[in-house]
Amino acid sequence: MTLPSVDTRVSYPDGATVSTGTVLHVEPLGDGRSAVLLDRTAFHPVDTAWPDQPADRGRMRWGAGEAAIVDGVTGGVHDGELLLGRDLPVRMGAPEWVFVVGHVVEGVAPAVGDAVEVTVDAGYRSALSAGHTACHLASLALDAALADAWTKPVPPDALGAPGFDAAAIQSSRIEELGSTDVYRIGKSLRKKGFDVAALDDLDAVAARANATLAEWVATGASVRIERDDDAISARRTWVCELPGGDARIPCGGTHLAGLDTVAGITVALELLEVDGGRELRMRTAIVPSR
Secondary structure, eight states: OOOOSSOOEEOGGGTOOEEEEEEEEEEEEETTEEEEEESEESOOOBOSSSOOSOOOOEEEEETTEEEEEEEEEEEEEETTEEEEGGGOOSOTTOTTOEEEEEEEEESOOOOTTOEEEEEEOHHHHHHHHHHHHHHHHHHHHHHHHTGGGBSSOOOBOTTSSBOHHHHHEEEEEEETTEEEEEEEESHHHHHTTBOGGGGSOHHHHHHHHHHHHHHHHHHTOBEEEEESOSBTTSOEEEEEEETTEEEEEEOOSOOOSBGGGEEEEEEEEEEEEETTEEEEEEEEEEEEOO
16 A cells, blocks of 8 residues: 655644545554544644644544544654654654654544545644643743753753753643643753752742743733644744743644733642652643633
8 A cells, every 4th residue: 555755734733623635545553443644634643752742632524434533643654664653763854754644543444545524623722722832931931930040051942041941851741721841850950050959949939930921921922833834744933922032942733823812821830759869840720811
C-alpha cells in the first residue's frame, strides 16, 4: 500500500476545527484500531517529541461511514516504512522524512481515496488552547519572579528575563483551562548559578508571578501563531503582544486568539522531595470570561 510522499497539511494552528481531506493510507494497529492518514486535517495530534498537549477529540465522516477519532498521533515515513507515536525515532522536521498525522479510529475505517470530513470537539479544543496559552504566560511570569535568583548569566526567555523555565523544566502537561509544569531543582541547576534559597518563600514567588499575570491579562493582549507553511513539520511560533514587547516561543500546539477572553490566570507552587532531589511543581489555572 502506498505511503504519503509529502507532509500532512494542518489547519489547527489557525484555529480550524473542521476540515475535509482525502485518505492516503490506512494502517492497521491491532485490537480493531487503525490509523487513518489524510492529506490535510484540522485535528491536533500528540507531538511525540514533546507530548505536552493531548490530542483533540473528534469524529470523521465519509460516504455512509462515520467513526470517533479516539486518538491522534504524529508519525513519519522513511525508506518505505511508517512509524507512529512512540515508535517515531526522530524529531519533527528531520531531513529525508515525511511527517504525518495518524487519526486513530476503532472498528470500521474509510478506504484509500475516500473524501473524509473531520470535525473536532470545539469546546475541548478551546479549553486546551486556553491551558496552553496560560502555560506559556505562567512560565514567563515565573522567570520574572525568579530573575534575581541567579548568580551567573543564563540564556534569556522570550521577554529577556533569565530563563528558569528552560533551564529546569522536566515535564509539562496541558490540561483543560490549565497546566502542570514540573522543574528539577538539583545540582545541575545550582551549577548554572541558581540560588535555591530563592524558593524558601514560595508564597512570595507565586505572588510576584500572579501580579505579573494579572497585569498581562488586564491588557487583553492579542495572541497568534506564526508559520511559513501549512505542513505539520513547519516551524510554528506562539506570539503574544505583551506590554514589555512581543513574547515569541516555538510551539506546535493550539492557543487562544487573545487575552480578552480571559478573566484571570493564576499559579500555585509546591516544592516536593522526589528520588533524593527536589522538584518544583507549578499548577496554572485560567478563568475564562463569561
